[in-house]
Every structure is written in structure tokens, then in C-alpha cells.
Amino acid sequence: MSATAPRVRPVRPVRTRLTRGAGLGLVAWLLGLLFFLPIAWMALTSFHSESDAATNPPSFGAALTLDGYRDFFGTGGGASPWPALVNSLVASLVSTLCVLLLAFPAAYALSIRPVKKWTDVLFFFLSTKMLPVVAGLLPIYLFAKNTGMLDNIWLLVILYTSMNLPIAVWMMQSFLAEVPVAVIEAAQIDGAKLPTILARVVAPIALPGIAATALICFIFSWNELLFARVLTGVVAETAPVFLTGFITSQGLFLAKVCAASLVISLPVLAAGFAAQDKLVQGLSLGAVK
The missing domain is CATH 1.10.3720.10 (MetI-like)
Known part of the structure; x- marks a missing residue:
């Protein structure tokens, strides 16, 4: 009576595993950028003037200024933070x-x-x-x-x-x-x-x-x-x-x-x-x- 040979699970090719890993890494980077986008947009808006920050659609190439930070730190006459x-x-x-x-x-x-x-x-x-x-x-x-x-x-x-x-x-x-x-x-x-x-x-x-x-x-x-x-x-x-x-x-x-x-x-x-x-x-x- 012969013994039944054990079933051998096929080994997944290395290229398939590398492709899957690269795909998961790309998804992780996209999710990270998606969460970081509002912070980046807030930082960019903080360097715009009030008129440029209030435009719709937003102005990406507007001139940069430190007026918002001057107002926050009270150098323009406001309260000190x-x-x-x-x-x-x-x-x-x-x-x-x-x-x-x-x-x-x-x-x-x-x-x-x-x-x-x-x-x-x-x-x-x-x-x-x-x-x-x-x-x-x-x-x-x-x-x-x-x-x-x-x-x-x-x-x-x-x-x-x-x-x-x-x-x-x-x-x-x-x-x-x-x-x-x-x-x-x-x-x-x-x-x-x-x-x-x-x-x-x-x-x-x-x-x-x-x-x-x-x-x-x-x-x-x-x-x-x-x-x-x-x-x-x-x-x-x-x-x-x-x-x-x-x-x-x-x-x-x-x-x-x-x-x-x-x-x-x-x-x-x-x-x-x-x-x-x-x-x-x-x-x-x-x-x-």
C-alpha cells in the first residue's frame, strides 16, 4: 500500500511578491500625501496676503509675504500670543x-x-x-x-x-x-x-x-x-x-x-x-x- 504524496504548495514568484510590495508601498505613499495635503495647503496659505488667500479658486502662484505671522506675533499692534x-x-x-x-x-x-x-x-x-x-x-x-x-x-x-x-x-x-x-x-x-x-x-x-x-x-x-x-x-x-x-x-x-x-x-x-x-x-x- 503506497503512501499518498504530500501536496506541495506552489511558491509565489519573486517578481510577483516584489510587484505586490511596490503596489502596497505606492498606496501607503498616496495615503500619506492625502493626509499631508491639508497641512501643506495651510502652510502655503499662511504666506499669502489676505486678498490672495481669499481667492476662489486658490492662487498657487501668488506673492509670498510674512504679514500673517507679523499679525499673529503682535508686531502689527495686535495682542501677543x-x-x-x-x-x-x-x-x-x-x-x-x-x-x-x-x-x-x-x-x-x-x-x-x-x-x-x-x-x-x-x-x-x-x-x-x-x-x-x-x-x-x-x-x-x-x-x-x-x-x-x-x-x-x-x-x-x-x-x-x-x-x-x-x-x-x-x-x-x-x-x-x-x-x-x-x-x-x-x-x-x-x-x-x-x-x-x-x-x-x-x-x-x-x-x-x-x-x-x-x-x-x-x-x-x-x-x-x-x-x-x-x-x-x-x-x-x-x-x-x-x-x-x-x-x-x-x-x-x-x-x-x-x-x-x-x-x-x-x-x-x-x-x-x-x-x-x-x-x-x-x-x-x-x-x-
């Missing part, structure tokens, strides 16, 4: 630091040293994001008014910390779950205490995930508008609130708005570019088993 930019930077950096300090031990307890019913705890964190932000605006406004914290940058720090903390715990829990338990047990055998383990063992291993979490929280805090628009006035005005000031009863000054939008976007773009390697590693951590 530096206080708003500093307020946004303080609120974003301090709230992100607070989120990391609170989310890191919480994620450690939910992943490496899991508490009882840790999935219920994670769902509770997620449930806090199900309430629409505008639904809590009135109670927060009344609280800020009664406590004298209206137009106070530290109120925004507290709000941004509470808003980003659930997301940070969720992200860091998945990152810390990939930390080898044997490394932590070896540190415990050597006599290391919990703060030392967190700072010198867990944190270096999970650094890409921590960087990704910090960048996401920083972007969310920097771009937040609703609370900053309602709860601030002059002293604690942030950059997004300052940007809305360019929409006046006289109309929308497109070139000036594009210049302001590009300048306000630069800190987020710079942070993303500086941490792009850590961001890619962090977001892909645990994706391949």
Missing part, C-alpha cells in the same frame, strides 16, 4: 507629568501585580470617558466660580490630569503587561524595594510605552478647547482659545488663521518628531506574540 502659548505649555507639561506619576503605579498594580477583578477596574476607568465632556461643564463651572478658580491655569491642570488619566492607565497597563516577571523577581531577591523596582527595572523596559502615553496625553491637553474656552478669560487663556480670537465680526482672516494654526501646531509636531521612534515602539508593543 506668548502668554497663551506659555499657558498651554504649562498646562500640558504639568498635567502630563501628573498623569504619568499616577498612571504608572496604577498600571503596575493592574498588570504585573494584578489586583482582584482587575478587568472591572479597567472598565471603571473606561466608563469615566463615556460621559460627554459638555455634560460636566456646568457643574465644573459652578465649582470653579464658587472656589475662585475661574481663569486659573491650575484648574486646567487638574482637569487635564483627570481627563487623560483613564486613557493613560489603559495604555500603560498593556505596555507593562509585556515586562518579564522574572526580571522583577530577580530584583526582589536582590533586596530592591517597590520604588526602586518601578524606577530602575520596570520604567526602562517600558520606556517606549511610557513615551507613547506621554505624547498622547500631551497632544490631548494641548488641543483641548472646550474647558479652556469656558473656564478661562485673560490670565489663563491657552493657545487654542487665542486662536479663536482671529474669528471676528469683520470676517475670517484666512491667511492670519493659517499662520496662527501652523505656529500653534509646531510644539505638537516637534514632540511627535522627537519621540517618533519611541512612539512607534510603544504603540506596537505587544502586537506580536
Whole structure:
């Protein structure tokens, strides 16, 4: 009785695989350019005069000028954007630091040293994001008014910390779950205490995930508008609130708005570019088993 010969799957030609790879690469480049086109158009419009920026169809060969940037930085007699930019930077950096300090031990307890019913705890964190932000605006406004914290940058720090903390715990829990338990047990055998383990063992291993979490929280805090628009006035005005000031009863000054939008976007773009390697590693951590 002869054995049945195993079926051999045909090997796909190398040329076919190369063609498929080139096609996918071309599609990826086209999608990237499609997402980059609005940013490029905004940057080009910011260097046009208001009359050229308002033309329909748009004028690609119009003369370039820095009038929009002069108006934004207040050299033409307008308000200076530096206080708003500093307020946004303080609120974003301090709230992100607070989120990391609170989310890191919480994620450690939910992943490496899991508490009882840790999935219920994670769902509770997620449930806090199900309430629409505008639904809590009135109670927060009344609280800020009664406590004298209206137009106070530290109120925004507290709000941004509470808003980003659930997301940070969720992200860091998945990152810390990939930390080898044997490394932590070896540190415990050597006599290391919990703060030392967190700072010198867990944190270096999970650094890409921590960087990704910090960048996401920083972007969310920097771009937040609703609370900053309602709860601030002059002293604690942030950059997004300052940007809305360019929409006046006289109309929308497109070139000036594009210049302001590009300048306000630069800190987020710079942070993303500086941490792009850590961001890619962090977001892909645990994706391949």
C-alpha cells in the first residue's frame, strides 16, 4: 500500500511578491500625501496676503509675504500670543507629568501585580470617558466660580490630569503587561524595594510605552478647547482659545488663521518628531506574540 504524496504548495514568484510590495508601498505613499495635503495647503496659505488667500479658486502662484505671522506675533499692534502659548505649555507639561506619576503605579498594580477583578477596574476607568465632556461643564463651572478658580491655569491642570488619566492607565497597563516577571523577581531577591523596582527595572523596559502615553496625553491637553474656552478669560487663556480670537465680526482672516494654526501646531509636531521612534515602539508593543 503506497503512501499518498504530500501536496506541495506552489511558491509565489519573486517578481510577483516584489510587484505586490511596490503596489502596497505606492498606496501607503498616496495615503500619506492625502493626509499631508491639508497641512501643506495651510502652510502655503499662511504666506499669502489676505486678498490672495481669499481667492476662489486658490492662487498657487501668488506673492509670498510674512504679514500673517507679523499679525499673529503682535508686531502689527495686535495682542501677543506668548502668554497663551506659555499657558498651554504649562498646562500640558504639568498635567502630563501628573498623569504619568499616577498612571504608572496604577498600571503596575493592574498588570504585573494584578489586583482582584482587575478587568472591572479597567472598565471603571473606561466608563469615566463615556460621559460627554459638555455634560460636566456646568457643574465644573459652578465649582470653579464658587472656589475662585475661574481663569486659573491650575484648574486646567487638574482637569487635564483627570481627563487623560483613564486613557493613560489603559495604555500603560498593556505596555507593562509585556515586562518579564522574572526580571522583577530577580530584583526582589536582590533586596530592591517597590520604588526602586518601578524606577530602575520596570520604567526602562517600558520606556517606549511610557513615551507613547506621554505624547498622547500631551497632544490631548494641548488641543483641548472646550474647558479652556469656558473656564478661562485673560490670565489663563491657552493657545487654542487665542486662536479663536482671529474669528471676528469683520470676517475670517484666512491667511492670519493659517499662520496662527501652523505656529500653534509646531510644539505638537516637534514632540511627535522627537519621540517618533519611541512612539512607534510603544504603540506596537505587544502586537506580536
